[in-house]
Amino acid sequence: MTKRYLAAVLGALAVLNIAALVVGTAPLELYRQLFATSFGSWFGLSQVAFKATPLIFLGTAAAVAFSAGTFNIGGEGQAIIGGLAAAMMGWWMPGLGIIPLIVIAAIAAASFSLIAGGLRERWKAPEVMTTILLNFLAAALANYVVAKVAPSETSHTPELPATLRFTSLAEAGIVPGAQLTVWFIAAVLIALAVDHWLFKSRLGYAVRALGSNEVAARLFGTASRSTVILVFALSGALAGMAGVHFVIGNKGYYEDGMTGGIGFVGIAVALLASQRPRYVIIAALTIGVLQHSSLALSTLVPKEITDVVIAVLLIGLLWARHGRQVTA
Amino acid sequence: MIPYLLSTLRIALPYALAASAGLLCQRAGIENLALEGLMLASAFLATVVVLSTHSLFATVALVLIGTVALSVLFAHSSEKWTGEPILLGISFNLLVAGVSRFALKAMYDSASNSPAITLDLRTNIVGFALVAGTYAWLQRSVYSRRVLAAGSAPIALQGQGLNPLHYRYMAFALAGVLLAWAGLDLVFGQQRFSDGMIAGRGYIAVAAVVFGRKKLLPTLAICVVFAAAEALQIRMQNQASEGFSLPTQLVQSLPYLLCMLALVVRRRHISGNT
Numbered sequence: 001m002t003k004r005y006l007a008a009v010l011g012a013l014a015v016l017n018i019a020a021l022v023v024g025t026a027p028l029e030l031y032r033q034l035f036a037t038s039f040g041s042w043f044g045l046s047q048v049a050f051k052a053t054p055l056i057f058l059g060t061a062a063a064v065a066f067s068a069g070t071f072n073i074g075g076e077g078q079a080i081i082g083g084l085a086a087a088m089m090g091w092w093m094p095g096l097g098i099i100p101l102i103v104i105a106a107i108a109a110a111s112f113s114l115i116a117g118g119l120r121e122r123w124k125a126p127e128v129m130t131t132i133l134l135n136f137l138a139a140a141l142a143n144y145v146v147a148k149v150a151p152s153e154t155s156h157t158p159e160l161p162a163t164l165r166f167t168s169l170a171e172a173g174i175v176p177g178a179q180l181t182v183w184f185i186a187a188v189l190i191a192l193a194v195d196h197w198l199f200k201s202r203l204g205y206a207v208r209a210l211g212s213n214e215v216a217a218r219l220f221g222t223a224s225r226s227t228v229i230l231v232f233a234l235s236g237a238l239a240g241m242a243g244v245h246f247v248i249g250n251k252g253y254y255e256d257g258m259t260g261g262i263g264f265v266g267i268a269v270a271l272l273a274s275q276r277p278r279y280v281i282i283a284a285l286t287i288g289v290l291q292h293s294s295l296a297l298s299t300l301v302p303k304e305i306t307d308v309v310i311a312v313l314l315i316g317l318l319w320a321r322h323g324r325q326v327t328a
Numbered sequence: 329m330i331p332y333l334l335s336t337l338r339i340a341l342p343y344a345l346a347a348s349a350g351l352l353c354q355r356a357g358i359e360n361l362a363l364e365g366l367m368l369a370s371a372f373l374a375t376v377v378v379l380s381t382h383s384l385f386a387t388v389a390l391v392l393i394g395t396v397a398l399s400v401l402f403a404h405s406s407e408k409w410t411g412e413p414i415l416l417g418i419s420f421n422l423l424v425a426g427v428s429r430f431a432l433k434a435m436y437d438s439a440s441n442s443p444a445i446t447l448d449l450r451t452n453i454v455g456f457a458l459v460a461g462t463y464a465w466l467q468r469s470v471y472s473r474r475v476l477a478a479g480s481a482p483i484a485l486q487g488q489g490l491n492p493l494h495y496r497y498m499a500f501a502l503a504g505v506l507l508a509w510a511g512l513d514l515v516f517g518q519q520r521f522s523d524g525m526i527a528g529r530g531y532i533a534v535a536a537v538v539f540g541r542k543k544l545l546p547t548l549a550i551c552v553v554f555a556a557a558e559a560l561q562i563r564m565q566n567q568a569s570e571g572f573s574l575p576t577q578l579v580q581s582l583p584y585l586l587c588m589l590a591l592v593v594r595r596r597h598i599s600g601n602t
Contacts, residue, residue, distance in 0.1 A: 019430065020432065023434060048405055071414065071415075073418060092394070119588070119591070119592055123592045125591040125592045126538060126591065128361070128414055129534060129535050129538060129587075129591055130588060132528075132531050132589060133528075133531065133532075133535065133584045133587050133588050133591075134588075136528055136581070137581050137584050137585070137588075138579040140577040140578070140580055140584075141577070141581075143577050144575050144577035144578065147577070184472075247340070248598070261422075264418070264422055267418070268419075270365045271415075293555075302430055302433040302434055303424065304430040304432075304433050304439075305428040305430050307422065307424075307425065307426030307429060307430070308423065308426035308427050308430055309426075310426070311419055311420075311422040311423035311425075311426050312423065314419040314422065314423075315405075315410070315416065315419045315420070315423065316558070318409075318410040318412050318415055318419065319405075319409045319410050321410070321412075322409060322410045322412070323410045
């Protein structure tokens, strides 16, 4: 049903056209600018990769959960917790080193995701609902912590020392203005590793078995309660890495609302990639083009149109998936 | 005490309307996670119509028609086009949020607020009447039994020569009316539209529906508990200056925490396909 996928993408682009017409811009001009800002320069290309970095993590996180037949709608909250943990621990222990800091962020985000996993396994609380509610709770927690520790006249945690931050291309003097860091490469490698694990390992097989027929997988002992717990932990840790992107890879501090609904975009990315982590990379770059260019195009069309285009794409993809008759 | 109880009821109204709507949809066999988006759509539509026509009648009429149409469209796309009510519901919420944000920018040149609404609409009495009416209708009518059958035993309806799809769509149309009213209530309550004004109420209502297990009274009861928590939160914030204080963020999270607790106490798996 590749045709349907294509139709979904074209439908989302049509929304962009309509919006352009509504505000009185010629669609062709819009596309010309879109390509020029995204592919016309090293700066544009690296910004696209920069925007794609958190999406690769969140897309992989959602894809892993989908593969096991669970819904992780909590990418947003897990990213918040991951970012917050990195910002706070880095501030408390500046001598920690960047790798241990990332590990701490991963553990924090995984534990947060395990709340939903545990409630599901122990009390059968539907994870669709609990992960959504945990998003609100994560935002409230972060809001509380930020209000406690923010230096006066700011609304973010104290800045991390330069040793606990990735160097961007701009800071390295390679591409002026580019925010891209080494974290993009890490994102690609991690997505490929997760893909390999999911499709080439015994445990990955158990996870996918759980997704295609939970009862059978559990009955035959292919998968067990610990498999589900593992999926929640992994999915949460991956989403937490998106938070690391914002804190260690970009701003150097945690700020309220910094994730801005990106967890839901991650779900769109996972669906666009038909739940395969290796395709998530391509899907994330595609959405990255949209997100980067929407800023540059905001004089032509209000940048809020990105949200609409992504939502239409999501609905289109659900429709395309329906045609394929796959199990979630 | 009396003002506290009154404000609890006042806050409970949109929850009760949304949860009743969610319950209808669940009885008809489609999990409706789009409550949030449908209320937002209603609120936004109301703002646009009020600001452009200055007519309450036109507003109420158009909001009802629009929300019912969207609600039925949602049911149809869930049934016929995607087969995935959960993900579709979440996508629908994102779509409405995106469109309203875009339209705020394009129409009123503001990132977060519409201009203030000067007209006044008393939504309370009709709102509570709608909830009570839903209850009576669920208790008494054959039609509502058929809606229930459309969800849990569609083949029984087919055996009588009835089309389950018809009853599902009708349930969503009624849910649309309730959600339209919830949106009107919220937007006339704060006299303007603001981005993200539903603030998770739709999702909390879904949790109430899960808690209620297809029964309206427990669903409404938990809505009142959520509302009591919210009213308490507002009260505590007002008293914070008088020496008594808890972290506001903790207090604001009370409804969500309660909601999680409710899900644990009365669990029921939401499955991907119903």
